Amino acid sequence: AQKVTQAQTEISVVEKEDVTLDCVYETRDTTYYLFWYKQPPSGELVFLIRRNSFDEQNEISGRYSWNFQKSTSSFNFTITASQVVDSAVYFCALSEVGNAGNMLTFGGGTRLMVKP
Amino acid sequence: KAGVTQTPRYLIKTRGQQVTLSCSPISGHRSVSWYQQTPGQGLQFLFEYFSETQRNKGNFPGRFSGRQFSNSRSEMNVSTLELGDSALYLCASSLAGRSSYNEQFFGPGTRLTVL
Numbered sequence: 001a002q003k004v005t006q007a008q009t010e011i012s013v014v015e016k017e018d019v020t021l022d023c024v025y026e027t028r029d030t031t032y033y034l035f036w037y038k039q040p041p042s043g044e045l046v047f048l049i050r051r052n053s054f055d056e057q058n059e060i061s062g063r064y065s066w067n068f069q070k071s072t073s074s075f076n077f078t079i080t081a082s083q084v085v086d087s088a089v090y091f092c093a094l095s096e097v098g099n100a101g102n103m104l105t106f107g108g109g110t111r112l113m114v115k116p
Numbered sequence: 117k118a119g120v121t122q123t124p125r126y127l128i129k130t131r132g133q134q135v136t137l138s139c140s141p142i143s144g145h146r147s148v149s150w151y152q153q154t155p156g157q158g159l160q161f162l163f164e165y166f167s168e169t170q171r172n173k174g175n176f177p178g179r180f181s182g183r184q185f186s187n188s189r190s191e192m193n194v195s196t197l198e199l200g201d202s203a204l205y206l207c208a209s210s211l212a213g214r215s216s217y218n219e220q221f222f223g224p225g226t227r228l229t230v231l
Contacts (some may be wrong), residue, residue, distance in 0.1 A: 108174050
């Protein structure tokens with residue numbers, strides 16, 4: 001069965017520090033998708049990125065970057081020069097193509113607190 | 117384009133009652149999924165509906181049910197409420213198709229409190 005583990009339950013940094021959120025996943029499928037979502041205090045999950053299992057290229061979007069390594073089953077997320085507005089809970093999620101439809105398996109989430 | 121809307125936003129019920137939550141997907145989206153979020157269990161998949169048919173189901177008891185209407189709006193129902201059903205219920209919509217790579221857009225959630 002699929003599983004996503006986010007070992008860091010809570011991280012606290014000072015503004016402008018870089019921070020990496022870890023995500024490790026388990027799946028028996030060879031084709032799958034990985035996601036990161038942000039959940040601000042308002043509660044709504046905001047999509048950040050999707051990566052498929054055949055694309056191990058790292059991705060950068062502004063201050064955000066993602067490092068996908070199939071060899072270690074990890075999909076880590078780095079925020080460079082963190083800002084107070086980055087404070088939120090971040091979720092890593094997995095979707096297996098073998099499932100008939102849309103079904104996300106989420107990690108437990110990492111609460112990021114960025115202090116001014 | 118309007119986002120996913122969920123009603124009501126907050127709900128207080130007592131044990132044994134039943135509750136119905138509603139979700140209106142983004143226009144053009146035919147898939148609607150429901151998730152339960154609790155401090156103890158985290159985010160868990162409940163079920164997914166596509167073209168009025170349940171396409172996927174998570175590991176929840178039969179007290180949790182749902183349906184989808186022809187306009188893609190969806191409702192979920194919880195009967196015989198238990199204290200442990202207190203949670204944030206999130207609805208997500210995505211484009212049509214079997215694909216698991218469609219981005220899911222989430223609504224703001226319904227906060228259910230069971231007393």
